[in-house]
Amino acid sequence: MSAFPDLPEATIARLPEYLRALHNLGEGGADTISSEGLAAAAGVNSAKLRKDLSHLGSYGTRGVGYDVTLLIEQIEYVLGLDQRRAVCLVGLGNLGHALAGYDGFASRGFKIVALFDADEAKVGEQIQGLVVRHIEELGRVAVEENIAIGVIATPARAAQAVADVLVDAGVTSILNFAPCVLSVPANVDVRKVDLAIELQILSFHEHRKASLTALPGGRSAAAAGNQEAVGS
Template sequence: MSQATSGVGSGTGAAAGATTPSDFPDLPEATVARLPEYLRALHQLADTGHDTVSSEALAAAAGVNSAKLRKDLSHLGSYGTRGVGYEISLLIAQIEHVLGLTQRRGVALVGVGNLGHALAGYAGFGSRGFRVVALFDADPRLVGKTINGLVVRHVDLLVEFAPAEGVAIGVIATPASAAQAVADMLVAAGVTSILNFAPCVLAVPDGVDVRKVDLAIELQILSFHEHRKSAAGGAVAVGAGAEALPR
C-alpha cells in the first residue's frame, strides 16, 4: 500500500497522550490493517459515554492482544497515560488523521446490481470519512435511475465525470468479466485507489493500490475451519470410544 507524505509523528515520552504533526509514520502493513478495528472500537466506547480506555479494554474490544495494540499505537506516538489509559477522543482524532478520514474522500461505485445497490445505500460510509459521489453501470435498465439521491450514469462516462466529481476511490462491484475494463477506466480517470468486489485479480500500474474483497473466499476459509473442527471432534469421539472398550 502506498504511504502518504504527511501525518502524525512520534510522541516525546511514555506519558505523552498526544502527537504532533510531523513526517508520516512508516507504518507496517499489519498495523494499517488493524487501525480501522481500533477506530471502530473507540467509536463504540465513545458512544457509550467513555472518555478514557485502558490498552487491555481497547484490545479486547478490537479483538487483538494488548501488547500488539500498544506497539501499533506507539507508531502513532500515542502511549497513553499510566493509570489512566488513552483519551478516546484524542486517539480517534489521531487514527482518523493517519487514515486520512478527515478529508471526506469521494467514492465512485461502478456496478449497481444487487451488491452495488446495497453499497450505494449504505449509510455508514458518511460517518466513516467517505461520501459516494458517483454511480456508474452499463445496464440500460439501470442508467438514469436515482439511488440514494445519485443518478446512475453510463460507465462510458466514467473517465469524463470521475475527475469532475472529485473521485478519490473507485469501488468495483461488477461481474468479473467487466472488472478489468472498469479498472482501466478508473486508472485513466486518475483514480489510484480501488476496492474490488469482483472475483478476479486486476492488473494495474505501479502506484495504484487495489484491495480485494471476495466473499466466496472468506466463506471457503470458514468452511476449512468448520471442517477442521468437525475432524477434531470426530477424533475426540473415536478416542473416547477406544478408551471405553474393555481391555
C-alpha cells in the first residue's frame, strides 16, 4: 500500500499500451495470453514485455502465459486506475472542445468534472453536460472538487498562468497541449503533447527519405502485403 516499486519510466509509458491490448484480447474471449502474443498485440518485443511485467511482480505462469483478467487488474492497480481521478480542462477552443467530448477519456476511467475558459463568450456554454466556467473560478473549484489532473488547451501565452493557478490549487499533474515550456515545482508532473511537433518529426523523415531516393520517378508501386493489425 506504500513503498512503490520504482518502475523505469519507459516501462510505465508502455503499461497503458499493454492494458489496451489486454482489454482487446479479453473481449475476444482469451483467457490467458503468452508474452509473445501480447507483445504482438501491443507492438513491442516479447523480451521487453516480459521484463516490463516482471517489474510488477510474477503474474505469469511458466509454460502457460499470463492470466488476462489478473494482469489487467494488476496493471490497473499499478497505474492507479482503480481510483477515479478528477480531471479539469482549461481552454475550450478548437482543441479543448474536442478533448471535452473525447470518448477515449471516459472509456478509460477519466472523468472531466469541470471546464474553464477566459473568454466571456464561452462561459456558460454547455458542453457534454458541463457548463463552462470562468477561469477565475478555477482555483476555488479545483480545491472543492479535489481535482488531481489539469489539462491545458489554451494558447501558449496563457498556459503558464493557468499552470500557476492549477499548482496553487493543489493539482499535481498537468497535461499540456500548449506549445510552450511550463515551469512548475518539482513535485508536479507535466506531460506535453504538441501536435505540430509530431508533424515536424514526420517531415524530417520525409525529407530524409526524399534525399535518399535519388529521383525515384515519383511514387512507385507501394509495398502491398500488410498483415496482422490489432486483434480487432
